[in-house]
Structures are given as C-alpha cells and as structure tokens.
Amino acid sequence: MTIATARLDLREMSEADMPALAAILTDPVAMVAYEGAFSAGEVEEWLHRQRERYARDGFGLWAVVLRASGEMIGQCGITLQRIDDDEVTEVGYLFQRAHWHRGYALEAAAACRDWAFGALPLDDLYAKVRSTNVASMNVAIRLGMTVRRTFTTHYRGVDMPHLAFAVSRAAWERRAPERTA
Numbered sequence: 001m002t003i004a005t006a007r008l009d010l011r012e013m014s015e016a017d018m019p020a021l022a023a024i025l026t027d028p029v030a031m032v033a034y035e036g037a038f039s040a041g042e043v044e045e046w047l048h049r050q051r052e053r054y055a056r057d058g059f060g061l062w063a064v065v066l067r068a069s070g071e072m073i074g075q076c077g078i079t080l081q082r083i084d085d086d087e088v089t090e091v092g093y094l095f096q097r098a099h100w101h102r103g104y105a106l107e108a109a110a111a112c113r114d115w116a117f118g119a120l121p122l123d124d125l126y127a128k129v130r131s132t133n134v135a136s137m138n139v140a141i142r143l144g145m146t147v148r149r150t151f152t153t154h155y156r157g158v159d160m161p162h163l164a165f166a167v168s169r170a171a172w173e174r175r176a177p178e179r180t181a
C-alpha cells in the first residue's frame with residue numbers, strides 16, 4: 001500500500017522506522033494531546049498495533065516520507081476507532097515537530113481522506129480531536145470536516161473531552177475540485 005502526493009510518499013511502517021517513530025511519540029510537545037511522551041515500550045506497542053491493522057484491516061497509520069530526502073517525517077493514515085458505542089473510520093496525523101507548519105499534515109491527510117472514500121464503502125470519515133488540540137482541529141476543518149458531536153475518552157488515567165469531526169461522502173464529492181487524486 002503506497003500513496004503519493006506532490007511532496008510525500010505514504011507507506012507501511014516497519015521496525016526500521018522505530019527511530020523516526022520514537023522522534024514523534026517520545027516528544028512531550030508533540031504528545032501533549034496524548035497526555036505526554038511515550039516510553040520506548042509504548043512506541044514498540046504502537047508500531048505493532050499499526051502492523052496488526054495493516055494485516056487485519058488493510059490500512060492503519062502509515063509512514064509519511066519526504067520524497068526529496070527519503071526521511072520519515074510523520075505518520076498519517078486510516079484506522080477504525082470507537083466513539084461512544086459507534087465504530088467509525090478515522091484519519092489520523094502526527095508529525096515530527098521539526099516539520100510542522102509546512103502543510104505536510106494537510107497534504108498527507110487529504111490524500112488519506114481521498115484514498116479512504118475511494119477504497120472503502122464509507123458514508124463518513126471522522127477525526128477524533130481532543131478539545132485542547134487547536135492545530136488538529138484546524139487540519140480537520142481544512143479537510144472539509146465539521147463537528148458532529150462531543151464525547152469523552154478515558155486514556156492514560158485521564159478523562160479527555162473530545163470533538164468528533166467528520167466529512168460525509170456527499171460533502172467530499174461536492175468538493176471534488178479540491179481533491180488530491
């Protein structure tokens with residue numbers, strides 16, 4: 001599974017990506033919305049969860065590689081998530097801090113959105129965003145999403161108010177000229 005955008009290539013992550021993955025997941029600033037930096041063990045678990053998703057679902061969070069340098073600068077992809085009692089399909093995005101604010105998250109996430117509506121029988125694509133995560137909300141809005149509801153998760157011992165952003169297939173089709181593929 002690979003997706004190409006103007007500047008980026010998305011592909012499955014492997015053990016070789018552990019250092020680049022750790023650069024994101026052990027950064028306390030990047031991980032504020034996840035209640036702090038991950039330990040080395042939590043990074044390993046995260047990678048194994050994505051590899052289980054590739055095998056079971058055919059998708060997961062993929063490595064985002066800067067084509068010009070070959071460097072993995074982030075993760076972006078599609079996962080199955082729960083919101084209250086519902087299972088939803090979500091686009092997720094986490095990037096190394098050194099590469100923020102250059103449009104990479106939006107470029108990768110828009111390509112994943114277009115891949116998801118093209119490849120999967122979805123009515124809606126979601127983004128679960130913690131209520132404090134303004135950067136993520138703005139990416140969701142730029143993906144054509146609106147807020148559907150609020151909900152609370154319990155993660156790492158903390159109650160976390162969240163917003164459920166989503167874009168419908170009908171709205172995505174109306175935005176066709178802006179699509180990446």
Ligand SMILES: CC(C)(COP(=O)(O)OP(=O)(O)OC[C@H]1O[C@@H](n2cnc3c(N)ncnc32)[C@H](O)[C@@H]1OP(=O)(O)O)[C@@H](O)C(=O)NCCC(=O)NCCS
Nearest residue numbers: 030033093094095100101102103104105106135136138139
């Ligand atoms: C969320 C995240 C992926 C955004 O990455 P990014 O590469 O900076 O985003 P982009 O450059 O593609 O920006 C796209 C839009 O997002 C918005 N945005 C990005 N960072 C922002 C910030 N700190 N504050 C407000 N808006 C922000 C802007 O509206 C931007 O549009 P613009 O180019 O017109 O300004 C990045 O901040 C990140 O990795 N955060 C940590 C992990 C995380 O919380 N992921 C989301 C979990 S739900």
